[in-house]
Amino acid sequence: MLRIFQTDILDPEQFVVTLELVPGRESTGRSVDTVMGIAREAFSDGRVSAVSITDNPGGNPSLSPDAIGYRIFSIGMDVIVHFTCRDMNRVGMESRALQLAMIGMKNILAITGDYSGMGFGGQGAPVFDLDSVNLQILFTLLSKRIHAAGDPDGFFAGCAISPFKKMEGECVAQYTKMSRKVAAGARFMITQLGYDAGKFHELIGVQRHMGIEVPTLGSVYMLSPRVAAIMNQGRVPGAVVSDPLLLTVQKEWQNKQAGQKSAIERAARLGVVLRGLGYRGVHIGGIHRDFESVGLILDRMEEIKDDWKTFLPEFNHPQPKGFYAFQETPPHPVKTPVFDQGSKPLAFSEKLLYIVMQHAHNVFFNADARLAPIYRTACKTLDRSKTGRLLMYLAEHPIKRMLLGCQHCGDCAIQHVGFLCPESGCPKHTRNGACGGSLHGMCEVNTDKRCVWFRAHKRLASQKKIEEMCTGCVPPRMWELNHTSSWLNFHLERDHQNNDTEIAECCRQTTCHLLPG
Ligand code: SF4
Known part of the structure; x- marks a missing residue:
């Protein structure tokens, strides 16, 4: 079914579903067929507003999101292209943006990107010529230019936000930068991955207090024990899986089928919790084989959507001694945030x-x-x-x-x-x-x-x-x-x-x- 991501996410009545896909290191063959297969099924299913395609995740080379994204776009599925600051200087970035505009791919997730990983012959040179705020501005200004040149539609660029930070200084740095991204023109947001309802609640509360009304999608992931362990070790920048959650996931996967069932159930429950907390949609990740699990997550979300409060205790995974801007825990509405400026004097x-x-x-x-x-x-x-x-x-x-x-x-x-x-x-x-x-x-x-x-x-x-x-x-x-x-x-x-x-x-x-x- 044909859906337009921009229309869906700007409609406050809609609960939006996007799906993150990760291309492989091949230009043809199994990894391409798998991504295309999932995208085709998502299109036939009709509940996914767009698939988002990662841009060299982990800093390691993979098939360009522009190339495979365009192929997906051609079958009628809307696409969000991840656009990082790591691999190109501003000249290359502007040129890439123009190329995307020319082929009609204007939904962009503008992000800093992970640091450089290993490519041909060794580690890649990190570029980071622009940061993600300046990248947002690039899309805002380029939109004006392409309008002036006769294209009626500008870019629809959004940003990422990482609320799962432990220290107050990190949280403040995230929220102040979020403010700059919004001021620079971000039209939507997608969170990093985590399982702490308190932090999801905090982000929505901080946005309300700041007067930010940008629709935000919460990330939901099909957690396998391998990925849970990697995230628990802090090896996926910004993503947090607590020790107790890791142990639970490892136990669940002692039987593979039971593990998969639990992962689907957890994703569905987190999805409805996010909906209850005020998120405008979910961004589903961790789908590597086929669309079936996405369909099951969405079916289950429909069944349990009114029971979201009963699932809140399952997402009580605070980081030990972690900072929270609000005293109120979900589902209680937040009151006044406390950013305790200057409580610890400088050395x-x-x-x-x-x-x-x-x-x-x-x-x-x-x-x-x-x-x-x-x-x-x-x-x-x-x-x-x-x-x-x-x-x-x-x-x-x-x-x-x-x-x-x-x-x-x-x-x-x-x-x-x-x-x-x-x-x-x-x-x-x-x-x-x-x-x-x-x-x-x-x-x-x-x-x-x-x-x-x-x-x-x-x-x-x-x-x-x-x-x-x-x-x-x-x-x-x-x-x-x-x-x-x-x-x-x-x-x-x-x-x-x-x-x-x-x-x-x-x-x-x-x-x-x-x-x-
Ligand atoms: S100290 Fe100032 S001039 Fe020197 S590299 Fe840093 S920003 Fe540039």
């Missing part, structure tokens, strides 16, 4: 460094400061000669290298990240908030280091300034300034803060939804 050295940096920034890098015209004149003079630029490099780089691990990018963004460097501090170079991959406050890639956004939250919260994480947005790094002095670039109005591109203007005008509490 002395961290506090000192933060205050010194803030002070230096206010004195030397504030365009409205009294001395700013003098700095500008001095910078103009220094910029005229090679010696002047060398002097500036010697003044700037060693100290920033020592304090921030500066990589001399020339377009400094530390003021947007609590005076931490998004280039050296974040392997995905995020300038607008955390990716979904942190685990207990640690970086997804450098697992022995704190996530730079977790640290930024601590610094900002210590001064009750977390609204800085969700006001405006930060344009992409200007690569044309690489290996030049960011100090000169700021004073000579060449960096992102003075940039007059459409994207910078869009960021300046962006009004975000502030985190409540």
Whole structure:
């Protein structure tokens, strides 16, 4: 049955079902036949609004979602293309987006993406030229351009959100970035995978308090013991399976048939719980063979949809000592969120460094400061000669290298990240908030280091300034300034803060939804 994802999800009366499919590492053969078979059956079944196709999941190469997605699209099934920031720079991304627009594939899930995995001859180079907020803006602005060129339909781009974070700083980083994504034009959201009804409840509550009305799909997964173990070990960034749930799943699968039955039942029960909590649909994953289990999940959901409250205790899987913004547990409606800013003071050295940096920034890098015209004149003079630029490099780089691990990018963004460097501090170079991959406050890639956004939250919260994480947005790094002095670039109005591109203007005008509490 022909369904249009955009129409379905924008209709508040509809409970939407989408299905995530993962292409294999072949261009033809069994993995392609399987994906196509599931998509064909989903189309005949008529209850699935769209299939979403992953983009090199885990950072490892697989058949392009654009290619297999187009084939699925051609049989009448609507498709959501996952579009990550990992494998292409902004030129490649824009070109890919235009190609998708030309072939009519305009439902996009714009995401940062997992870090680079293993491809031909070894690990792939991580690109992350844009972050997921800037990727949303790319689709928003490209939509205007393709409209102007005569195409009546723009992109319908959505984003991911990961509510299953344990630490307060990670939760704040997720929710503030969600606000920026919405301000940048996200039209729908899909959650990461988890089984904690308290966190699902928290996300809907935070959205309501922030005034965000973007339809959100909750992820539901056919959990096998192998995948449950991988998720339990934190090896799927953002996905959480608790120890007790892992044990239950392992027991259930001692008999394979019983295991499958339990996985279907759990998926159906979580589906109706999500519906009861206010989610606008479910995003079903973990389907690798055929459509049969999806049909069974949906049949069962129909049977039990009115009993959702009775299943809530089965999804009581809080992370030990995990942060929750609300005291009310589901199904009780949430009242006031508590984001306990600044309860834990910063270590002395961290506090000192933060205050010194803030002070230096206010004195030397504030365009409205009294001395700013003098700095500008001095910078103009220094910029005229090679010696002047060398002097500036010697003044700037060693100290920033020592304090921030500066990589001399020339377009400094530390003021947007609590005076931490998004280039050296974040392997995905995020300038607008955390990716979904942190685990207990640690970086997804450098697992022995704190996530730079977790640290930024601590610094900002210590001064009750977390609204800085969700006001405006930060344009992409200007690569044309690489290996030049960011100090000169700021004073000579060449960096992102003075940039007059459409994207910078869009960021300046962006009004975000502030985190409540
Ligand atoms: S943002 Fe760029 S200029 Fe600023 S500290 Fe990091 S690498 Fe250096």
